[in-house]
Every structure is written in structure tokens, then in C-alpha cells.
Amino acid sequence: MDEKMPLTKDCMWKAVISCNPLYDGLFFYGVKTTGIFCRPSCKSKSPSINNILYFANIDEAIKAGLRPCKRCRPDLAIKRYNPYLENVRQIKDMIQNHYDQHLTLEKIASKVNVSPYHLNRMFKNETGETPRSYLEKVRISNAKKMLISSSHTIAETAHQVGFLNLSSFYKAFKKHEGTTPGNFKIKQKG
Ligand SMILES: [Zn+2]
Structure with missing residues (x-):
């Protein structure tokens, strides 16, 4: 030593x-x-x-x-490497692949082996948003694609992208798009 x-x-x-x-x-x-x-x-x-x-x-x-070590990469400069970014990337991947399921903070946290509290804090520190709001964004962006390209009803779309009920879908859609799913669909179809 x-x-x-x-x-x-x-x-x-x-x-x-x-x-x-x-x-x-x-x-x-x-x-x-x-x-x-x-x-x-x-x-x-x-x-x-x-x-x-x-x-x-x-x-x-x-x-x-x-x-x-391939896991913690001590060979990369400390300032450049941020192990949290790797976790955040994993969480984002996980959300993008499973947004249509009933994802809770606990479920997401268990996938990356951290506590829900730590997950929330880490994700927010690195991205400026909570995992929940990121999940909502991913769901709405997929809902938009579905509304444009498929013949699903709005209720079906809401369900397909993981919303448990229509009112939370409407609320989230309005928050992100400033309009209702119905109006969005009409406008897109011209
Ligand atoms: Zn290591």
C-alpha cells in the first residue's frame, strides 16, 4: 500500500x-x-x-x-463519467419498452435495483423531470402515433399506451399537447 x-x-x-x-x-x-x-x-x-x-x-x-472494471469504468475521467447517467439511460430504455404496462415507481426502481426514493431523486437530478412525467411523455407520444395511423378509438388508444382510465389520458394529453385527443385526431386527418 x-x-x-x-x-x-x-x-x-x-x-x-x-x-x-x-x-x-x-x-x-x-x-x-x-x-x-x-x-x-x-x-x-x-x-x-x-x-x-x-x-x-x-x-x-x-x-x-x-x-x-467494465462496470464502473474507473479508467474514464471522473468528471466525464457519471454512473447515474447510465442508470438514467437504463430507466429510459425500460420505460420506452414497457410504457404500455402498469408501471409504478416501485416497479421501475426494482428493475435498476435502487429504492423508489433514490430513483426519483436521481432521475430528476439528471433529467430535470420525474420518471412519472417521463413515462407520461412517452405514453402521449405513442398515443399520438396511434391516433394518426390506426383505427383505434380514443379509449382503445388510452388503454394501449398504458393509461388505466380515460380521464387520466385526457388530462395528460391536454397537458402535453394543449388539445384533446379527439381534436388532435381530427386535425391530423385533415
Ligand atoms: Zn467496478
Whole structure:
């Protein structure tokens, strides 16, 4: 272990087992048995205390013959890489693929293994909107396509894009489009 290390071993060990993102950039840890090194926040399985190595920076880890973890990408500059963006991308993909189902915050959160509270906060911090409002946007955008191109009734459309009842569909549609689904359909059909 390097004497230049700004933190105690005990402190770093605690950061690693709790995947604490506050320590990202302050040190890196490697695992002797796998030959991989990670950021403290990496969600990969915590190593055994006997196999862990600590590094003050990436160069030291690479010099020691370790490879960067594909999951937390310690080799990318800290400022450029934001692990939350990856989570947000996953959540967006998930919403785009399952918007027609009954999606709750809990369901979305469980897919990316975070608490609903954390999901909401993280998503909002990164995108400026809540997962719920993003889901609504995706549903309305698909509803518009359906209203234009299919012979579904408005009620069928609402159901197909995941709204549980017509009134919430009308409310959301009006909020995003400033008009009713019926008027939208008429205008589009000319
Ligand atoms: Zn990692």
C-alpha cells in the first residue's frame, strides 16, 4: 500500500463495502483474484478483505497489472463519467419498452435495483423531470402515433399506451399537447 494514500485502510474498506460514491476519485481499489480495479462506488460484489489492494490513482493500478472494471469504468475521467447517467439511460430504455404496462415507481426502481426514493431523486437530478412525467411523455407520444395511423378509438388508444382510465389520458394529453385527443385526431386527418 502506498504511503501517499490520503485515507486510512479502514476508511477505504468501509467505503468499498458500502459502495460509497463520495469516495470516487479519492482512491481506487483492485482485487488480486480477479485482476480488476474499481471505483469505491462500484456495485460489483465486494471483494474479500484479504484480496483487496488500494491505489491513489489509475496509473498505479494499471502499473500493478490490473484492468479497469467494465462496470464502473474507473479508467474514464471522473468528471466525464457519471454512473447515474447510465442508470438514467437504463430507466429510459425500460420505460420506452414497457410504457404500455402498469408501471409504478416501485416497479421501475426494482428493475435498476435502487429504492423508489433514490430513483426519483436521481432521475430528476439528471433529467430535470420525474420518471412519472417521463413515462407520461412517452405514453402521449405513442398515443399520438396511434391516433394518426390506426383505427383505434380514443379509449382503445388510452388503454394501449398504458393509461388505466380515460380521464387520466385526457388530462395528460391536454397537458402535453394543449388539445384533446379527439381534436388532435381530427386535425391530423385533415
Ligand atoms: Zn467496478
